Amino acid sequence: xxxxxxxxxxxxxxxxxxxxxxxxxxxxxxxxxxxxxxxxxxxxxxxxxxxxxxxxxxxxxxxxxxxxxxxxxxxxxxxxxxxxxxxxxxxxxxxxxxxxxxxxxxxxxxxxxxxxxxxxxxxxxxxxxxxxxxxxxxxxxxxxxxxxxxxxxxxxxxxxxxxxxxxxxxxxxxxx
Amino acid sequence: xxxxxxxxxxxxxxxxxxxxxxxxxxxxxxxxxxxxxxxxxxxxxxxxxxxxxxxxxxxxxxxxxxxxxxxxxxxxxxxxxxxxxxxxxxxxxxxxxxxxxxxxxxxxxxxxxxxxxxxxxxxxxxxxxxxxxxxxxxxxxxxxxxxxxxxxxxxxxxxxxxxxxxxxxxxxxxxxxxxx
Amino acid sequence: xxxxxxxxxxxxxxxxxxxxxxxxxxxxxxxxxxxxxxxxxxxxxxxxxxxxxxxxxxxxxxxxxxxxxxxxxxxxxxxxxxxxxxxxxxxxxxxxxxxxxxxxxxxxxxxxxxxxxxxxxxxxxxxxxxxxxxxxxxxxxxxxxxxxxxxxxxxxxxxxxxxxxxxxxxxxxxxxxxxxxxxxxxxxxxxxxxxxxxxxxxxxxxxxxxxxxxxxxxxxxxxxxxxxxxxxxxxxxxxxxxxxxxxxxxxxxxxxxxxxxxxxxxxxxxxxxxxxxxxxxxxxxxxxxxxxxxxxxxxxxxxxxxxxxxxxxxxxxxxxxxxxxxxxxxxxxxxxxxxxxxxxxxxxxxxxxxxxxxxxxxxxxxxxxxxxxxxxxxxxxxxxxxxxxxxxxxxxxxxxxxxxxxxxxxxxxxxxxxxxxxxxxxxxxxxxxxxx
Numbered sequence: 001x002x003x004x005x006x007x008x009x010x011x012x013x014x015x016x017x018x019x020x021x022x023x024x025x026x027x028x029x030x031x032x033x034x035x036x037x038x039x040x041x042x043x044x045x046x047x048x049x050x051x052x053x054x055x056x057x058x059x060x061x062x063x064x065x066x067x068x069x070x071x072x073x074x075x076x077x078x079x080x081x082x083x084x085x086x087x088x089x090x091x092x093x094x095x096x097x098x099x100x101x102x103x104x105x106x107x108x109x110x111x112x113x114x115x116x117x118x119x120x121x122x123x124x125x126x127x128x129x130x131x132x133x134x135x136x137x138x139x140x141x142x143x144x145x146x147x148x149x150x151x152x153x154x155x156x157x158x159x160x161x162x163x164x165x166x167x168x169x170x171x172x173x174x175x176x
Numbered sequence: 177x178x179x180x181x182x183x184x185x186x187x188x189x190x191x192x193x194x195x196x197x198x199x200x201x202x203x204x205x206x207x208x209x210x211x212x213x214x215x216x217x218x219x220x221x222x223x224x225x226x227x228x229x230x231x232x233x234x235x236x237x238x239x240x241x242x243x244x245x246x247x248x249x250x251x252x253x254x255x256x257x258x259x260x261x262x263x264x265x266x267x268x269x270x271x272x273x274x275x276x277x278x279x280x281x282x283x284x285x286x287x288x289x290x291x292x293x294x295x296x297x298x299x300x301x302x303x304x305x306x307x308x309x310x311x312x313x314x315x316x317x318x319x320x321x322x323x324x325x326x327x328x329x330x331x332x333x334x335x336x337x338x339x340x341x342x343x344x345x346x347x348x349x350x351x352x353x354x355x356x
Numbered sequence: 357x358x359x360x361x362x363x364x365x366x367x368x369x370x371x372x373x374x375x376x377x378x379x380x381x382x383x384x385x386x387x388x389x390x391x392x393x394x395x396x397x398x399x400x401x402x403x404x405x406x407x408x409x410x411x412x413x414x415x416x417x418x419x420x421x422x423x424x425x426x427x428x429x430x431x432x433x434x435x436x437x438x439x440x441x442x443x444x445x446x447x448x449x450x451x452x453x454x455x456x457x458x459x460x461x462x463x464x465x466x467x468x469x470x471x472x473x474x475x476x477x478x479x480x481x482x483x484x485x486x487x488x489x490x491x492x493x494x495x496x497x498x499x500x501x502x503x504x505x506x507x508x509x510x511x512x513x514x515x516x517x518x519x520x521x522x523x524x525x526x527x528x529x530x531x532x533x534x535x536x537x538x539x540x541x542x543x544x545x546x547x548x549x550x551x552x553x554x555x556x557x558x559x560x561x562x563x564x565x566x567x568x569x570x571x572x573x574x575x576x577x578x579x580x581x582x583x584x585x586x587x588x589x590x591x592x593x594x595x596x597x598x599x600x601x602x603x604x605x606x607x608x609x610x611x612x613x614x615x616x617x618x619x620x621x622x623x624x625x626x627x628x629x630x631x632x633x634x635x636x637x638x639x640x641x642x643x644x645x646x647x648x649x650x651x652x653x654x655x656x657x658x659x660x661x662x663x664x665x666x667x668x669x670x671x672x673x674x675x676x677x678x679x680x681x682x683x684x685x686x687x688x689x690x691x692x693x694x695x696x697x698x699x700x701x702x703x704x705x706x707x708x709x710x711x712x713x714x715x716x717x718x719x720x721x722x723x724x725x726x727x728x729x730x731x732x733x734x735x736x737x738x739x740x741x742x743x744x745x746x747x748x749x750x751x752x753x754x755x756x757x758x759x760x761x762x763x764x765x766x767x768x769x770x771x772x773x774x775x776x777x778x779x780x781x782x783x784x785x786x787x788x789x790x791x792x
Binding site for chain 3: 215217218219222223225226229230231244256257259261262265269291292293294295296297314315317318
């Protein structure tokens with residue numbers, strides 16, 4: 001990308017470090033990107049800060065990763081939030097490490113509406129539990145599917161037959 | 177809909193001319209007016225849209241009237257990948273189509289799962305519904321789809337008209353080798 | 357349903373006892389228009405006991421382009437609540453690429469947005485080349501730009517044709533499809549395939565342009581503007597089309613950005629975000645083109661923005677087709693490019709290089725990258741995690757229509773059933789990309 005990015009990323013990292021101090025564990029600047037690796041507990045504060053103070057108003061994507069087969073990793077799972085600032089044309093990633101036994105993560109679907117489905121997909125594929133999500137249900141797999149398909153220990157050939165079509169009447173009648 | 181054979185003379189030779197002609201007329205009508213139900217899910221559906229368009233006209237074969245309702249069609253053209261979530265839907269649609277019904281499985285994904293050999297894709301729709309013609313290709317060329325419709329027409333031209341005693345697939349292929 | 361009392365004819369007899377219908381044309385003066393709000397005033401209609409009706413649109417339905425399902429609870433014609441059910445084309449892209457090599461992922465990316473397969477190929481190869489630090493040749497850059505713009509026209513043709521067919525005008529679909537077939541012949545001459553091209557490779561292209569291809573492009577490009585103008589003339593000022601799409605499914609720019617919309621759907625709301633202008637790649641900055649931007653974010657704007665974008669793409673191709681420089685098409689880097697066959701048969705290093713590339717595949721450095729490209733549907737992003745081996749550790753696809761579909765529930769609740777169809781068409785939801 002262009003040189004302007006590096007300077008702006010540097011300034012951004014400085015401000016975030018100033019504000020959050022030890023919660024920012026690491027910064028990954030490879031390939032001219034900027035990824036902030038933060039502590040799990042500070043996730044929502046960092047995202048709120050980036051949205052309000054630095055105008056990152058578009059949440060591009062939320063990716064889950066199962067780091068089990070990587071040579072070195074902090075915890076088994078990671079969640080990556082990719083943010084984009086429409087007025088400033090700047091991208092930043094916020095990454096957190098999530099251990100296997102405590103997969104509760106606060107939701108950001110009230111900050112950005114795009115998180116609604118992105119978090120549903122991360123829940124369905126890996127098993128993260130987004131606390132406070134309005135409708136944490138499966139999205140892409142069928143309603144009789146058991147398991148989290150994108151985990152590394154889920155067999156790639158583990159197809160599961162679905163014997164009936166799903167009825168959505170109860171979901172529509174929930175008071176929401 | 178077929179003709180109840182019991183109201184006609186018992187053997188074919190006795191009233192050979194009437195029965196054979198009627199059978200032929202019914203078969204001619206059936207094969208030249210197949211009404212497809214394009215069960216299109218993925219890329220093959222776009223190729224099917226190309227077949228229906230004016231360059232590779234499928235209406236030359238009488239199969240122009242695509243009907244998206246199973247009650248109004250007789251040829252289910254499964255075009256695209258079928259995954260486990262869509263399998264019960266496909267089975268239900270197949271059950272809803274009235275006899276005589278024909279199934280064409282179009283594309284590598286419908287024939288055998290394609291190159292998606294994983295937890296999500298059904299490895300061929302033959303696991304769910306019986307198929308009459310398979311079209312390989314990813315996606316198959318429109319000429320291949322027209323060829324499949326022609327092969328299906330050849331097959332309809334020799335099968336018996338009533339649904340009782342409708343031959344299984346291997347019987348028909350035997351007959352196609354020696355159509356007499 | 358069992359507690360609904362049976363309909364009694366006494367309910368329909370007017371209260372003054374006369375045996376006539378509850379209302380007749382004598383009650384009205386002027387035009388009788390049931391959609392007017394005061395239609396029922398002054399009439400003695402009994403209190404009708406209604407129950408909500410649940411309808412299911414899809415997964416097999418002529419108006420849903422792609423398999424997904426919209427389940428709605430209706431009160432009359434109004435949608436009270438809706439739910440969107442996707443996943444009927446979930447093919448496990450992200451799981452199956454973990455056992456393939458990086459070069460073998462390219463055909464899988466073709467099938468993401470299958471109406472414009474080459475754009476996805478270019479997007480993936482662009483991300484891989486950035487990860488490996490490759491600088492592709494000038495000729496490849498220009499060819500990739502031209503084929504992406506041709507695909508943009510083709511994708512918008514399918515999308516606009518489909519919306520207009522859903523609203524009821526079938527002719528335009530054929531006009532667009534004929535024009536698309538002509539463009540498809542060009543790409544078939546170039547790549548050999550009609551829909552899933554898989555033409556790009558990491559570091560370049562599969563093979564070079566055939567002789568005379570550029571002249572063919574120029575000849576075909578003369579025939580496209582009349583088709584677009586035909587459809588535009590039939591549709592743009594048509595009273596029925598305007599009634600069905602103006603004001604339908606309107607969304608503000610802030611809401612659209614919050615939902616994660618990009619591409620023509622976002623541009624129809626007024627925000628002019630286009631990666632080709634904001635962050636140009638492959639030489640887009642040297643061409644003169646505009647970004648059409650709508651005003652209201654309704655279904656009408658979405659169609660017109662796409663038609664305008666087709667005209668802008670034509671402009672770009674006209675300027676670019678004469679500026680394709682000569683030169684090699686594959687970057688000269690032994691980490692990605694197969695050596696020439698005559699060297700493979702004569703030189704040991706080339707033989708080993710060929711062997712390693714085929715058996716182990718391209719091996720990018722360990723790390724993570726996110727790269728985005730402006731596809732006809734919006735921003736397609738690839739988040740690739742590599743562990744240094746020849747197989748990707750994780751590829752996450754950021755599909756543009758996943759996020760436009762996210763906003764569908766918000767758009768259709770409160771509207772009418774017929775509006776669902778008009779809105780769905782405008783979002784250009786391709787199930788291959790939505791479900792991956």
